[in-house]
Structures are given as C-alpha cells and as structure tokens.
Amino acid sequence: MSHPVVCVEGLGKKYIIGHQQKERYTTLRDTLSNVGKKLLRGFGNSKFRSENPTQEEFWALRDVSFEIKQGDRVGIIGRNGAGKSTLLKILSRITEPTKGRIRIQGRVASLLEVGTGFHPELTGRENIFLNGAILGMSKAEIKRKFDEIVAFAEIEKFLDTPVKRYSSGMYVRLAFAVAAHLEPEILIVDEVLAVGDAQFQKKCLGKMDQVANEGRTVIFVSHSMGTISTLCNKALYLARGHVIDTGSADQVIKKYFSDTLQNQTEDLNELRLPGYGKQVKFVDIRLESKETNLEFGQPIRYELTVESDHNIDGLSIGSSIFSTNGNCIGSLITEEFSIRASQRLVLQLIIPNSNLAPGAYYSGFSVGFGHKKGYRQDLDIVIGRPCFEIRPTPNAQFQIANWHSNWGSIVFNDIHLLKKQVDTNNQNLISR
Structure with a gap:
C-alpha cells in the first residue's frame, strides 16, 4: 500500500497588498507632509501605523x-x-x-x-x-x-x-x-x-x-x-x-462545474487564456436567455460582445462546447465579419439544433482570422462561460434514445451570426 509523500496541514499564506492613493496632482506641501509622516512611522508612531489606509492583508x-x-x-x-x-x-x-x-x-x-x-x-x-x-x-x-x-x-x-x-x-x-x-x-x-x-x-x-x-x-x-x-x-x-x-x-x-453553473458572474479576465485579448477582446459572453436550463433540441442562443482598438477585417468566431469532464463535444467557425476601432459589436450566435444529450456543459469562444487561408490566428480566447444544462422533455424519449455522441450532426451552414454595432463613445446601438 502506497504511503503519503506530501502532507499539508493548516497551510496559510498571507501577502500585504499596497494600494497607491489616487491623486490628480501632488503639491510641494503634500510631498513634504508625506515625508514627515514617513519619518514619524520610522520612529514607531503607532497612530500612523494603525491608520495607514494604503495596506491590506490578503x-x-x-x-x-x-x-x-x-x-x-x-x-x-x-x-x-x-x-x-x-x-x-x-x-x-x-x-x-x-x-x-x-x-x-x-x-x-x-x-x-x-x-x-x-x-x-x-x-x-x-x-x-x-x-x-x-x-x-x-x-x-x-x-x-x-x-x-x-x-x-x-x-x-x-x-x-x-x-x-x-x-x-x-x-x-x-x-x-x-x-x-x-x-x-x-x-x-x-x-x-x-x-x-x-x-x-x-x-x-x-x-x-x-x-x-x-x-x-x-x-x-x-x-x-x-x-x-x-x-x-x-x-x-x-x-x-x-x-x-x-x-x-x-x-x-x-x-467544480456544478459550482460554476450556479455562478455565471465571473469576470472574463479570469476565464481568458494568458496572453490573449490585446488587439481584439470579448467584453461579454452570455446566453441570450437568462435561463441556464435548456430543453433537449432547443436552439442555443449566445450573445457575444466584442471590441477592438483597431480596424480589422476577416474576423470570425470559433465556438466549442465541452462536457463536464473537459472533453470537447464539437467546434464550429462562423462566417467572417469586420470591426472598426472605437466600436463595439454585439454578435448573436445561434445553434439551431445542437443534438446535445441531457447533462451539463460549458462553452469556449475565440475570435481570430485566417481560417479560410488554411491557418487561424486567435486574438482572444475565453473558456468556461457560459455554462448550461440540457434537460430532457417528456415527449423526447425517442430522440434521446437515438442521440449519438458525435456532434458532427450539426450543419455548420445553419449557424447564424447576427451583428449589431455599438459606438463605444456614445453607446448608441445600430442594428446591422
């Protein structure tokens, strides 16, 4: 019988986080005052130590x-x-x-x-x-x-x-x-x-x-x-x-996925793969309906918000759905679209017939270009949102019995990508 090689008991790690005070400008008086406070702290003045608002335990x-x-x-x-x-x-x-x-x-x-x-x-x-x-x-x-x-x-x-x-x-x-x-x-x-x-x-x-x-x-x-x-x-x-x-x-x-299904408010920065989201990035990814429980055979409707600091043509959205054990059930690439600098696009991605068996799933999305030329360069990738569940319906027993795990039954030509353009300067919504 194997023996423990790593034993961890009551482990804790604390950091002291410093917060820089936000000031529009600093006068000579402020600078001299701050120097005086630092000197007093150096002499052990407990009043200044205890009232220091710029440090936090984490x-x-x-x-x-x-x-x-x-x-x-x-x-x-x-x-x-x-x-x-x-x-x-x-x-x-x-x-x-x-x-x-x-x-x-x-x-x-x-x-x-x-x-x-x-x-x-x-x-x-x-x-x-x-x-x-x-x-x-x-x-x-x-x-x-x-x-x-x-x-x-x-x-x-x-x-x-x-x-x-x-x-x-x-x-x-x-x-x-x-x-x-x-x-x-x-x-x-x-x-x-x-x-x-x-x-x-x-x-x-x-x-x-x-x-x-x-x-x-x-x-x-x-x-x-x-x-x-x-x-x-x-x-x-x-x-x-x-x-x-x-x-x-x-x-x-x-x-882990059960908890994720109950918490759909994650910051996308926490789900974004490191190194991505610098030129074009997802601002928001969600199911169009607020319900995370979808009936078997019901269309899956995503709403994706994308923004960029540059004018970029030939972009497309890559989408994947994963089971709770992390296996990719299937992927697809949308048609191409363009984005202009200082504008925000709200994209509606609709999968009419996913044929997903009842259970829990999560999604992954990428935005990039070049797939028609035989390569694809992703500019932003977010994996883990949204999560949803497919529930069976009483009259769908025959369909579920004939369901097969290959997601290839989806016809990619039936994927719909609707675009709305948002001017990020005044937030006016323009339908396209």
Missing part, C-alpha cells in the same frame, strides 16, 4: 490540508486567483508559508514558469547542467540523461546558443525536458505547458503519464478539465484560497 491560502500518496497523479483546479500557483510555489520551496506545516518525502522537480532556474547568458547545454544541479542531480546523472533531454526538447541545432535568444516555446521545451528526465520522486507542473504547441503538449502529457506509471508522483495545475480527467486519478479543487473538495478526478471536476 490571504492567498487559508487552512489548506491534504495528503498525496506515492504514485498519485493529482490535478489542482480552480478559477484564476484561487491560490493554485501559490500552493505549487510553497510545495516547491520557492515561497515560505505564513502558517501551517508541510512534510515532503523525496526529491522534487518543478516547472512553474518559463525559464525558471535558467541563466539567460548561458547556453542550452550549460543550463541543462545548471538546472540539473539545482534539482540535486550529480554531474554523472546529468550526463547519463543528457542525450534524452536534448532529443525530447528538440533543440539540437540551438544547444550552444544562449537561452536568452530562445523563444518561449523553446524555453519551456528545454525546462520540461530537464525536470521530467532527471528522475524526481515528485514532479510539479503548472500550466506553463500551454506555451508549447499541441504536439509538444501531447508529448509532455505522455511523459507525465510515464512518470506516474513508474510509481512517482505528479502534481499538475491546468484549466483543461479534459487533460485533468485523462492524466490524473485525483484532484484538488481550490476557491479563494480554501480547499472546496478533494477526491477522484471525475468527482471533483463535477463539483
């Missing part, structure tokens, strides 16, 4: 307790800001906890940010040895694994190039290759793999699966519920720094 984690056994593959899920990355940094001994206790048995290798542990002026070859030494490996062990690391990272041509000239994708390929091949007892991976392309992500997931099958432990953070469901046998659900649920991956994922 608990990123509070009373977190759990155990991970040897050979477990644990996925950590939750919205942005839930405390996932803070937890991984504490487990990796990068950050010290404010309170609580952690016991870890075994060598830990972590991949939390692109290029963590790399020296930008050193070459890829030199950084393999440097990073290996940081992870506690001997020079002989690194030499034994060196060829495998280079082959996995696919950087043979750039092995003697300083890593400061690497792209973010090359960085993460090399960093993951080092962390995964130096035989750690515990491998910790944040969602840094999203930087790599689809083929490399598949290779990384295969490597993590191999590591777990060898009896080692994997702790993995991802917003992809499909990846968590496939790779992990257990999951930990965090929200606002607290543990909401632990257990089997499928059980915890269902709990």
